[in-house]
Amino acid sequence: MDLKIDRRQVLRGMMAGSAVTVGLPILDCQLNANGDAFAATGARIPPRFGTWFWGLGLNEGEWQPKQTGTNYELSRQLVALKRHQKKMVLFSGGQVFLDGAANNTHFTGVQGLMTGKVTGSAEYFGSIDTLVADVVGNGTRFRSIDVSCDGDPKACWSARKDSGKQPAEVSPIALYTRIFGPEYQDPNAADFKPDPGVMVRRSALSAVSEERASLMGKLGAADKAKLDSYFTSLRALEQKLEIQLQKPEPLQACTKPSKPKEDEQLSTLATVAMERHDVFAGLIAHALACGQTRVFNLSITQGMSGLRKEGEPSSHHTYTHEEPIDSTAGYQIKCDWFSMLYMQGLANFVTILDSIQEGDRTMLDRMMMFAFTDHGAPRLHSLRNYPIMLFGSVDGRMKTGMHIASPGDAVTRVGLTVQQVMGVSVSAWGVGSNRVTNPYSEVFA
């Protein structure tokens, strides 16, 4: 790669300097020696990470493959993921240990799984995605994009170590406006002019953060801890404005999505939530491709899902408790309908990520998506045998295509593995019986 060609010059030549949004062909000179860079500067884009949460697990006996390793057959409830099997790692058998703490169903399991710490309280700090975002998430407009598909802004499982759970965006059109609205700058636009309004806001914000010292000096430490978290958020907002004042790197896969249609009324129908899911998935994929964020968190619902099938008065959650096991099928048929719907949604999302070409790989190949749930066997609201999937190989850092069964192990082993693959410097993770030091090294490439 001795020949230095500024991609901006190429683009200006192609577009005659006009700011036109197009899907761009990749040029050899834009790739590095491994063929895995796609910015004009030749810089390799940092890996990206997403979490995908669905409530109420999967039916016992209906999802866990009989075989382990690379040569396994997907069970019935996971069949929607068949086309992605080679790019997926499936974990089974992991559990969350309570160590005597009270079990707040639909919460405590996720608390252990996502933060490594079971407290018996509603405390929830330092979820895996934020630990990963600390490593890969800097330098983008949004530190993470968090959405929920059922209209509940509290359904998000992302929380920094010093603040509460992030509120989820519940409206696709609001998310579109937030990312691709007036403040969006097309990274492939030939021209760039900093917005004076943003410059003013950035300057004014710095005054708020400069008041930090005097404000802190007047307060006790209890207040300081709380305000520290506020000021961390303020810095994130400053960073967002700073990024808007810089010319973005061109990104080959970036195109601006079309504006979603107006939001549906609040509904508890699972099909409506999954339609919204697919819209969110498309917007998130575009946001990733356009460098607006490197981390996302999507929840279908809170763990205790109130979603229903059309014409049915009871919710998925109610059915997990009340629906009899069908004597012929051997499982709860109505619950199964929801699980299958969610897995189809998951497959749809992965398909979108795998359809975006970034150099010689797809976006999915360059990232990791972590799919998790609140319970093992939903009929029992169990904290054992969690179904968890990882998708993508993080630019070749992770081996995929296998089923790993480790009955009785702490489920936090998956979290530790995820962090290490994503570049978090950590050798042990979790508290009490959920503390682990042994990641699933078989997935390390």
Next chain:
Amino acid sequence: MLKRVLVLAASVLPLMGSPASLSSATDPVPAVVAPSPLRISPAFYKQSIIDIFGPSIDVEGRFEPEEREEGLMAVGARKVSVTDAGLELYDDIARGIAAQVVDEKRRTALIPCKPQSATAADDACARTFVTQTGRLVFRRPLTEQEIATKVKLAGEAATTLKDFYAGLGAILGDMLIAPDFLFRHRAIEPDPAKPGEYRLDGYSKAAQLAAFLWNSAPDDMLLTAAATGELHTADGLRRQVDRMASSPALESGVRSFFADMLGFADFETLAKDPMFFPAYTIKAKGQTQEQTLRTIVDHLIIRQGDYRDLFTTPRTFLTRSLAALYNVPLVELADNGQPDRWIPFTYPEDDPRAGILSQASFVALHSPSGRSSPTLRGKALRENILCQRVPPPPGDVQFNIVQDTSNPLYKTARQRLTAHSTSPACAGCHKITDPIGLSLENFDSSGAWRINENGAEIDTNAELNGVKFNGAAGLAKVIRNDAALTGCVTRRVYAFGVGAQPPRNDEWKAIEKKFADSKYNFPGLMRQVALSSMFFALPSTQETAK
């Protein structure tokens, strides 16, 4: 977060005005700590904006969700901070407000001066705006340094954008996301009357009174009382509390308290299936909350009624949409052109629907979207109205009895729950929620009246604390006479105002007695709490660390 904060709280003395020696690590644990700052609620935010800038300003956007703690968002407010995404939401709302305040049609009324040129900086006018508006927004006067910084930034912004008002807008937007606005700080200072001890400073007292009684920022008179030291004297405090308690703004405080206590924030995510409940429209949903709040304001403030009678009063207010939901005849004599007009309505004496528990704001809010839930209603009644705790359900529970297909069909909720409750692991908790919830089964998930469920007649016989009763009317009478009812609301009122539970001391017992002696007069209770020495008391380290 709470644990972290409390651990830290236990180890420090607030720095403001404290002798340096006390902050030494070798010193004993100090006797007082400053109360935690409270993140302002969406309702407080909106009311403050209305009171500062007038009702024509639209507060548009979504707020970071609140956290409920010990039964109230007002208590959860001491725990929560602001997340990344949350600050973005506040920023969007703030910029929207700022743009409206400085727009051409409002600036004459809302900006207290006119710049020499609308397209250039004007430090004098900016200073006037920052000084006057900042005092109301931050609930205290700004320091000279704060004013100077903001005036300078407003000037730079005006020069960059060639727009004086855009400069003011940028500064106002900043003030509305500043921690001084988003958190209600409670600063302390040495108490000259008690050497060696501390007290809340005047502005913190003013802000606490205004948040409690008005759900808003202090007005000019209250801030002046803070500045002059009036709030530190018994007579001065009483003058202000009496003024505030007799103000129409008390309605805002009462509404805010009950919206919090009754869990109305959950309406944000409440949806009903229109296939089953066509009368439960979006409009009706919004009106169900308003119906209850109007009933409360009418009964407690206008009629000065007994708090307990809120649960039995046949008087309420309806719109045509709500009348359709409840299927009651509403005769509109005054005006046929206003379908959403609120009309006073009194249920007949023998009607089983009476009191706020029979309203959709309770029976529909605590029901899943497709069917009713006696368990959820019973739990809400225990926790929200009686301050009793219902333990969470256990994990890894078998539901064999409910799920056994060889059993007869469970047509009604009572049959299903009776079957479920025979499981020993479940029976303990369901016994304390289900019987009272079953008495409300004549209300479907939307709050509409019904006699049958799935073709079977609904049995609403129930029992609470050994007292047997029938249906919603029976429940209303039993709840009205339950001693836990008034004790609960008394504690919740204090917690709403202070952000913490009341101490169990003689002064507290006296407040409870006065509440009873006044025939449970609610504004009187708020006044007593505001005037009590506990209202501004600093938590001891031990109490905070619990």
